Amino acid sequence: MQHSVSPVGYVRSCFKEKFAIPRQPHLAPAARGVLELVPPFDSGEAVAGLEQVSHVWLLFLFHQALEEKPRLKVRPPRLGGNQSIGVFATRSTHRPNGIGQSVVKLDKVEAGRLWLSGIDLLDGTPILDIKPYVPYADRQDGALNAIADAPPALIPVDWAPEALAQAHEHGSRLAQPLVELVEQCLAQDPRPAYQKPEPGRRYGARFWDVDVRWHYPEPGRIRVLAIEPG
DSSP, X not given: OOOOOOOSEEEEESBOSSTTOOSSTTSOTTOEEEEEEOTTTXXXXXXXXXXXXXXXXXXXXXXXXXXXXXXXXXXXXXXXXXXXXXXXGSOOSOOSSOEEEEEXXXXXXXXXXXXXESOOOBTTOEEEEEEEOOHHHHOOTTOOOSSSOSOOOOOOEEEOHHHHHHHHHHHHHHTSOHHHHHHHHHTTOOSOTTOOOOTTOXXXXXXXXXXXXEEEEETTEEEEEEEEEO
């Protein structure tokens, strides 16, 4: 039996490419976006009452990771990218039906738009459904996950002076906490765990409409080199 689903909206996100997106929601509170609803859900009726809710579950489609052949085992970054476990034991983007879920902070509700933060969603992500977070039911104090039992360890991030000035300038122009966004995302070390970066190698990612450039002057430390208009 097959079922078809249609998006209720699309996310306009600070993340313009997959690289450097946090691997879970809320790891970067400064990551913001707007969920733009499509007809008939773009009327005020569909979101009436949602202003009483602080967080929502988003069911979405990994639209840039869809695969015809399902994977039974994957190599999650949390395990260094070199150990395979069952796909249902992970939150890998390689899902049998391409479906993901994130709980995100709901900052503002408008007819046709939801303003979000703490997101881990790529720009243009199709949203399949929205559900309110219910603390007494969704929070399980005795829950256990031995694979991911704590947040990932953070690494220090420092700035070249000119890069920090550029970040403040573009953050003011965008009216977004760009410095905090860059620091929160890069502190999680977005490079593949199996990759050993050389000091001369440069990395980059697009946040909002700027390109962020950085390198690893030594293992376990990032230095932001430039914030350039895209």
